[in-house]
Amino acid sequence: MTEQITRPADGYAEIRRVRGIFIAALLLVLALLVGVAVTLGSADLSVSESYLAILAGLFPGTFQAPELAEVIVWDYRLHRVLFAVCAGFGLAIAGTVMQGILRNPLASPFTLGIASAAATGASIAIVLGAGFLGGDYLIIGNAFLFALLASMAIYGMARYRGVSSETMILGGIALMYLFSAITSLLQYLGSAEQLQAVVFWMFGSMDRSSWMKLGIVAAILAVIVPYFIIRAWDLNVLAEGDEVASSLGVPVERSMTVFMILSSLVTAAIICFTGTIGFIGLVAPHITRMAVGGDHRVLIPASGLVGAVLLLGADSIARSILAPEILPVGIVTAFLGVPFFMYLFLHRRDGGW
């Protein structure tokens, strides 16, 4: 017989230890993955040249690297790698918060129609040239605006019909079809080049990353993610149901509105730059919940790290599997995400998540 856990508080200490180990392990994996990812690429750079180039950029006086290596690493690879980390982190956390407040394992930026709304926004910019921001930010601005509009529409429907997970999910599916139809119509009306541009946008990729875009996404995450973590107890309690949450002292409607707006903002800020990247926001929270349980104090940062590992891993695969060809990462995440989703669907029949 193994030794019994005699006091529940000891068992809780054990849970805390497991959580600490999980997060530490994730940080390690992520660091390794970043280390590998900066050496990957079509340019013929050796591993040491890549690292030397990073160091040369950070400490220009101390280290010297070939100029070409420095350009390739700093202007092409590094921001892309870090952007994948931030995007995965943000999408996973947005998914975690949405699943928590909607109490639904299917809630994610992708399944709620937010991603297809962003695609419609981008298509309008590409095909009709219409948008509220001009120049380089025409497509990005439209995608961002439409993503936010879609999440507001879902939330509005849910408020009108009563906030239940079914309402949100069904509303999201309806919106997803509506926006797909609009996008298809625009593709039909557009020229061959426009059609190609729309399709390419929808694949979702890290190719369009830049230091500036990385800065914007990182800044948004730096403000919103700590707020989610600070309010983790409220998310825990909301996951138990509106009435229980209210009786435990959480102002339910106000909190749900704030959480929905902020998680949509995070999603919109990421997918307007990357295009449609599915499954990270759906799958990362599930994996993390299985490993560390449902306490959002740990779940939020841990699922963010899982998302970062998944997206950076997927992008590394996308860059190397058919090298020198670079696949759009959205295709890779779908290939990785679908089998996992099937597993979830087939094996977890207890109705839980």
Added chain:
Amino acid sequence: MVRLSVSDLAFSYRDRPVLSDIAFCVDAGEVLGLVGPNGCGKTTLIKCVDGILTPCRGRVALEGQDLARMHRREVARLIAYVPQSITNHTSSTVFETVLMGRRPYLNWSVRPEDEEKVQEALSLLDLDDLAFRQVRELSGGERQRVMIARAIAQETKAILLDEPTSSLDVHHQMAVMEVIRSLAEERDLSVVIAVHDLNLAAAFCHRLLVMKQGSIQGNGIPADVLTAATIRDVYGIDAVVKHDLATPYMVPVPSGRRRGKT
């Protein structure tokens, strides 16, 4: 000593009135049973008392303080609520779920005293062995006990329970009602409990509040309230009320027998 007082309370869902002219008090250490047919407004009343629903008229006060003027967090330190059905699909363990009862006191990290309170509540409801099982894996009766344990960990002055015995077998019905009654008496809690089973209510509640179509039909000790006339009036059935045990109990009479005397 009057602990919880409800006066002149009314509530409607959109245009449909659900509760009207509700007034009652609960003393410290007292268990008040809410009885009445399906749809008479028991659940709505409990939600109004806790402020989960906002009544359209009336006042709910705890020790003289109007609850409507307080923050939700303050109310949560005074009144706990145990919902009727639990549709818990999260992956929280029993321990973590009971720990949520400490939310009104927690800032972010869990203090040793919070763990102590949780442990105490778990032991009281005989849940020690289940502490690290996931709530969704438990049976209906076990979940019910988890919800009660959470309310106890909340350390309030009043607890409102919405049919806590509905999914329990007879053994656990008795066990849960006994825990609730002794908690009320030992910790000086005010308890309001909606119960379907009239005999269970009569056996364990100090007082019964009989509701019909959103208003109060009777309020008193079980021996006074549980009468054949009240049962016929409220439930529309014939019943015989017996007094040969410590508390009164009733036996429904099938309508075919038309009030056959036993």
